[in-house]
Amino acid sequence: MKAVHWRLAGYVRRYIFPHVVLLTVAMVVLSTVHGLIPFVIKRFINSLTQLKDVGGLRIVAFEILGLFLVRAAANFAKDYLSAYVGQKIVLDLRADLNNSLQRQSLSFFNRTPTGSIMSRVLNDVTVASNGITNGAFSIVADGGSLIAVLFAAIWLDWKLSLIAMIVFPCAVVPVTGFSKRMRKMAKQAQQQLSGLSVILQETFQGNRVVKAFGMEDYERRRFNRELKRLFRIYMRVAAIKAVTGPMIEAMGAFAVVAVIWWGIASITAGTRTPGEFGAFFAAMFLVYEPFKRLARTNNTIQQSLGAAERVFDMMDTPPDVTEDPEPVDLVPGPHTIRFEDVSFRYGADWVLRHVNLEIPAGKVVALVGMSGGGKSTLADLIPRFYDVVEGRITIDGIDLRKLRLASLRGEIGIVTQHTFLFNDTVRANISYGSMERSEEEIIAAARAANAHEFISRLPKGYDTVVGELGVMLSGGERQRIAIARALLKNAPVLILDEATSSLDSESERAVQDALDRLMANRTTLVIAHRLSTVRSADNIVVISHGRVVEQGTHDELLAIGREYRKLHDLQFLPVSEPGNGRQIAG
Template identity: 45%
Template structure:
């Protein structure tokens, strides 16, 4: 029923398609009556030279066939157009809704499962909303019309024919429920296999480096086998339903032929009337068989649509304020007050208190798992605090609209994600309405203009999926240019230079130094140069800030920072430069 809401914009097309269906199916109902007349006009007039009735009947049949074909084509196109429109809107709605969900949701769901719902499940619904919808309308009209004309032709024979309808309905309900359940299992199994494939393909270098191809083939193969076995069970149920319906429908035809033949022999029926009745009975049988197939398709679609609406019913755990506070150009003051954060029931941050004035550069250091990334990811509300408050410019971040808040924050992560468009398109991602001159200025500030102009198509060069055609340093500089163009007031650098070689690090660090000027900046530190340039350094351990000060003051105070410095940063300083 919820799918009908998506059909509302196409109700005019649907009504026109329904009218075409009524006319086409109605014309098809006239054919058996004319064919019966044709039989009587020829077989009962043996030896007659008057072929007028026969000629007129044949011309009438040709005219009906032509009109039926025209309206049938119109019906097929119009209802297919409705189905395609519904599915396109459903895909847009589903994808748009997914983009509103929080990172917590995506952490709990596999990417392959989500893409399977967006493609495979919606594709299953498309089959129903286009082809099956037209079939349902046409066959329903044919069934009702044929039953009425059967009764008008011969009431006794009609009773014999219609006796199978309760059996047909009962069979459809019993087996249909099982088909729906198994169809859901098929979709789940396909989604699981897609998730395995997605992980293996996106991490193909790791797979190949560990020579784990056989392992991944086996994992994907298990998913495919599960989907195959589920599909096999569904096919068995569909075959059982189809066979049962076919036997009931055509078995009744055999009984009609037997009883009708006796009626003709006794003179109660003419041969033409029996032929007409047989055609109508065949229409009923064929319509019932067709509706059985449509019913199977609807059961599959119900399983798929259940998975789709399950996603549409998901609600973000980051609620938007009913009346958002205005946030124009933020100053960039950030304050944490007694902030706790738990993930999956486990404490990640505990009692964090921090005041960062506008324009200050703050570095965060600490062992792995100390809570550094979690702390900075609370600022753009990728997660919400479990307790306490986080404010920007003196107001709780939950009072701002998410779009306004995130417009004031920029993120340059360690693993840069570029989209599979051109270099210019990736830079414009920060501000789509920027001019070409602004894009070039951002690239120059990011030390990226030189290598971009050296590319085959310059700014129009396609970077490949995830920017695979660029080096790590080049991807990072494009990401920095994107952040410069966005011009955020609060900047988050999550180990932005840790994975680069020395030459790339120098270029990227120079670009980052320009980017940080005048902005409140949080740097998850890895390189010593970033640590020393920060206004202050926060040392984190066990989800708490255990020290706060400058590089020199923290070294003099000893403790965890000195330990980290001696273990990591001194090695960085003393490491020999490659020849």
């Protein structure tokens, strides 16, 4: 990975002209003003000791006014332009990180906590950009002021300057030593803050479970424990920040005493005027202030680099699913999908082994089997949420890995049991992925999904906000919104993953009716535990331990009397109620 500071500098280069150029001009003007102040003070004190020179005092007063007006204007330009460039860098960093995240495959989000991702996009990016606005720009501004005032001090009195400047090398050595510790602890602080984000996200999203099991006190203790860890890290960082300024001031005090002793002796001897000594004394104090800020700036930069490492580390994570350098567009229309000796694993655990399967164009193929057999994983391979480890999957004879991802996924509609709705209006959720569709088309899709009637009863109809994850709607209503979304997309390939498994009988009838309309004339893969929902499938495939163990129609598989028959008997044959021999439905 390219050095972090050079990558951050690349974001600054985008705004070199005119913003950084004007910012540099403002900082140069500010530094020049600071360098001129000691000379004005020298003239003022010398004129003051000569009370007859009233005109000279008045001129000096106007010079002071002019300097401070110029200083005020330059300060405004510096602060505004620095904030502008800083916010632009924050915007660019977040946009680039989000672009990288949008390209990541499903496996990345499975292994990375949502709170950790949010923390890097929001917190780490802000800290990283602070290193530029409060770090790099501060080095230029304070460094320029330091050089200008040092030049003025040397010009006024080079001997006193040598005495005063002996403190600088003594202060630089410990400040450099603090840098590595500061960067390491800043990284730890960002990691701990990321952990807090994960806890909050889990607790708030799982608040129903927390309350159901009476775990509020446990969650409070867990969060407070992590807060205390973060507090301890922050205090170690604060200790380094706090010691920097006083250390330089303490060292500077020795230089001040030495200058005063030497200066008083020279004034008494008549080798220096009071104006010269006063001007140098002012220059010395003007030097120490930017020097102290530069020392503190080093702390800010180290924090920034620690956060930037985390941002770029996530940004540079290569996606598991990549697009072919010369991808092929999938021609719209009915499609035939084939699995050819496909094997897949998560890490070291094989989930699918040597799967051979065909889903003919316009036909319905159902996957059934016990939980954990690999049915959902097999379905996830079709839109390339994951890539096969062995074998290949083709659509109309073309390997999926040769197709443009957007083209492939544009031909696939998906409805799962875990319906995800955005915290937006009903209209926006139905048209998600089909934003160009008209109001009439959205309503037609809702009617076909048996959703229009309940949508019309909502307070604002199609403009009703459904809440986070669609919490304002029932399970059946959320599912019908998802079906309407798939209908509006009108994709020729359809994947239904347990689309009715969590619904009551009434909701299931309404949803199943909508699904029947959705499946018409489409290449459809259905995953189901309820065998009643797949009886009419053209082909039923039984998956067990990642392998296809049998396939055929409902009647054919019952006649064979193997795995499918076992599943069927478990669901439909009556079983004895334990303890009294009563018969209950399976």
